[in-house]
Amino acid sequence: MTLDLSPDSGARDAGPPVPVPAVGLAERLRGGVSFRRDQLGFLQWAARTHGDIVRFRLFGIPMIMLNHPDHIYRVLVEQRTKYDKDALLYRLVRPVLRDGLIGNPGGELWQRQRRLMQPSFRPVIVARFAENMTDETTAMLERWERQYAPGTVVNVHEEFGELALRIVNRSLFSARVGRAARDFAEAFTEANALLGRFFTFPFPPLTVPTPAHRRLRRAIDRMDAFVASFVQRRTAEPGDEVDLLTLLMNAVDEDGDGRGMEPEQLHHEVLNLVVGAYETTTNALSWIFYLLAAHPEVERKLHEEADAVLGGRVPRFEDMARTPYARSVVEETLRLYSPAWQFMRRARTEDRIGGFHIPARSNIYLNSYVLHRHPQLWDDPESFDPGRFSPERSAGRPRHAYMPFGGGERVCIGQHFALTELHLVLLTLVRRHRFRLPPGQPPVRPQPLITLHPEGGVPLEVHPR
Numbered sequence: 001m002t003l004d005l006s007p008d009s010g011a012r013d014a015g016p017p018v019p020v021p022a023v024g025l026a027e028r029l030r031g032g033v034s035f036r037r038d039q040l041g042f043l044q045w046a047a048r049t050h051g052d053i054v055r056f057r058l059f060g061i062p063m064i065m066l067n068h069p070d071h072i073y074r075v076l077v078e079q080r081t082k083y084d085k086d087a088l089l090y091r092l093v094r095p096v097l098r099d100g101l102i103g104n105p106g107g108e109l110w111q112r113q114r115r116l117m118q119p120s121f122r123p124v125i126v127a128r129f130a131e132n133m134t135d136e137t138t139a140m141l142e143r144w145e146r147q148y149a150p151g152t153v154v155n156v157h158e159e160f161g162e163l164a165l166r167i168v169n170r171s172l173f174s175a176r177v178g179r180a181a182r183d184f185a186e187a188f189t190e191a192n193a194l195l196g197r198f199f200t201f202p203f204p205p206l207t208v209p210t211p212a213h214r215r216l217r218r219a220i221d222r223m224d225a226f227v228a229s230f231v232q233r234r235t236a237e238p239g240d241e242v243d244l245l246t247l248l249m250n251a252v253d254e255d256g257d258g259r260g261m262e263p264e265q266l267h268h269e270v271l272n273l274v275v276g277a278y279e280t281t282t283n284a285l286s287w288i289f290y291l292l293a294a295h296p297e298v299e300r301k302l303h304e305e306a307d308a309v310l311g312g313r314v315p316r317f318e319d320m321a322r323t324p325y326a327r328s329v330v331e332e333t334l335r336l337y338s339p340a341w342q343f344m345r346r347a348r349t350e351d352r353i354g355g356f357h358i359p360a361r362s363n364i365y366l367n368s369y370v371l372h373r374h375p376q377l378w379d380d381p382e383s384f385d386p387g388r389f390s391p392e393r394s395a396g397r398p399r400h401a402y403m404p405f406g407g408g409e410r411v412c413i414g415q416h417f418a419l420t421e422l423h424l425v426l427l428t429l430v431r432r433h434r435f436r437l438p439p440g441q442p443p444v445r446p447q448p449l450i451t452l453h454p455e456g457g458v459p460l461e462v463h464p465r
Contacts, residue, residue, distance in 0.1 A: 017357035020064050023049070023056040036200045039448045043370050053356055061088060064358065065365040067374060069398035071353050075345055075364055076400070076408030082351050085410070087344035087363050092199055093450060095206055096191055096220055099265065100272030101413060112253055116261060117269065117413060120247040126416045128242070129171040130317035133421050136166040137428040138314060144433075150463050153438050157457040160285040161185055161278070167421060168277040172270070173230045174241040180226055187222035188275060190215065196449030227271045231263070245270065276414055277421075279451050280339040284422055286458045287337040288329065290444055291384050293435040293460050298386060302329060303465070306431045315427040320420065323427060328386035330422045334404035336384065338368045341452040343406055368403055369452065377401045436461040 023046055028034070031049070035042040035058060043065065046054050052068035066072055075083050084106040097103045101117065104110040119125070140163050148154060162177065165185055169175045194216045198206070206213055234245055248269065252260050261269065292299045305325045306315075320327065343366040351358040358364075373381040377397070379388070387393065405412035412418070438461055447455035 015355070017352045017355060020053055020055040020356045020358070021050045023054060039200065040369060040446065043367055044373070047370050053354055061363060063363045063365045065367060065370075066353065067367070067371055068354065069377070069400040072366055072400040072403070072407065074353055075366070076406070076410070079351060080408055082347060082349050083345040083364065084348055085345060087346040089199070089342065089344040092195060092202070095216070096195070096223070097272050097275065098268040100268040102272045102276065112256055113261075113265070113269065114413070115255055116251045116253055117248065120244060120251065121413050121416060123416050125247070126420050127317045129417070130420060130424055132170045133167050133424045134314050134428050136163060136170065137425050141429070141432055144462060145464070148462055151461050153459050154462050155457040155459050156289055157282065157286040157454055161282040163425070164278050164281040164285070167281070168274055172244045172273060172277075174243045175230065180229065184223055184226040184274070185278065187219040188279065191219040191223070192279065192449050192451065194219070199450065223271060223275075224267070227267055227274060231267055231270060244273070273414065276412070277417070280418060281421055283337070283339040283451055283453055284334065284418070285425060286454050288333045288422065288426060289429070289435050289460060290454065290458045291333055291336070292329070293437045295384050298329065298384065299430070299434060302326060302430050303434070306427055310427065310431055312431065315424055315431075317420070317424070319427065320423050323423070325386065326423055326426055328389040330419065330426060331389045332384060332386040335372045335378075335402060337446060337452055338372065338404040339451045340405065340412065341369045341448070342367050372402065374401070432465055434463050434465055436463065
């Protein structure tokens with residue numbers, strides 16, 4: 001099935017629906033592809049072989065992958081009431097994230113929580129935290145200048161993990177990073193790896209106390225203790241801080257019962273925010289600077305824009321509107337390496353998509369890594385080309401061709417915070433430093449865990465400008 005972006009593409013829904021084409025075992029064997037051995041390769045092969053809607057089984061569980069903007073729009077927007085998040089991926093992460101917004105299946109609880117939390121993430125509120133982002137980045141650079149000689153090879157993935165923790169702790173808790181925050185990062189890294197391996201082979205169930213599952217439980221307990229310590233301290237001593245935790249603790253459901261969050265639900269939401277802000281930012285920043293190091297011509301253009309706008313000073317929130325190329329660098333990186341690279345929905349009832357029958361209870365799989373490389377949506381899709389996000393080249397692109405933060409009513413609540421953070425950290429870094437790939441360094445490969453990691457970190461030479 002080829003991509004059809006014409007206005008009358010819905011005409012395929014005329015006539016009786018047909019079954020979704022399936023990848024059979026024999027076909028997998030002939031193609032030499034395995035989801036377990038090469039998840040990214042398998043998904044790209046399935047899309048090339050069968051087109052924009054394809055069915056396959058993961059350890060006996062049927063999945064339907066959609067790779068067409070119209071199909072994605074139907075699931076996330078047009079017929080969203082027919083779909084929820086009670087799907088395999090979110091059942092997998094629910095032991096960690098519980099009933100927080102990320103993995104909540106949907107319904108009344110999710111709607112209430114979204115109403116309560118959405119005002120705290122409007123751009124005008126996010127602007128209050130811009131200085132946290134630039135202050136912490138500047139402090140990191142000052143440490144680099146003391147610690148690293150010019151040209152030193154630095155694993156920037158580790159550095160950006162520390163930076164992301166500092167920014168989220170300061171913005172959420174008005175706190176500086178200490179040993180407890182580093183313990184949280186270590187615990188989450190272990191949980192993410194364990195859950196990523198479990199996703200490729202979900203057996204035995206997480207309820208079975210294997211050594212790996214016991215390690216996962218201990219990691220979750222450590223993350224819970226980190227969040228609980230801040231919530232309990234703020235409850236006992238409210239203080240005068242105006243941070244995200246204060247906003248969430250004082251949020252009330254003005255369109256509903258007029259009440260705020262229960263303590264347990266507040267804990268779950270705060271944990272979701274820490275996990276999301278730490279993990280996705282660390283990976284996104286790592287990919288941004290890896291790509292800049294591999295494409296010095298893009299870095300030079302970025303330096304020219306930053307120099308012209310900033311004149312050597314620290315960037316401010318309002319500078320984001322004046323640095324469109326920096327925004328395009330962020331957007332293009334998120335196209336190639338979206339940290340939140342996979343989404344799922346469950347069909348609550350049967351449906352029809354592009355002329356194909358979707359049975360009730362089907363697991364719907366949306367994968368931005370594959371979608372963002374669709375050759376009929378993106379010219380030379382494997383290349384790093386920030387210019388593709390210029391207004392001229394973006395004109396006419398289907399809205400759901402690009403979805404690094406998901407889409408529809410369940411689009412990531414923190415997208416404005418994340419884009420602001422990535423943009424300002426990028427400007428703060430490039431005004432003072434440039435990055436190069438170490439000689440002989442092999443390419444960094446994406447590691448498909450629950451999020452898309454740079455496997456083995458990102459070692460780069462760091463040079464003052």
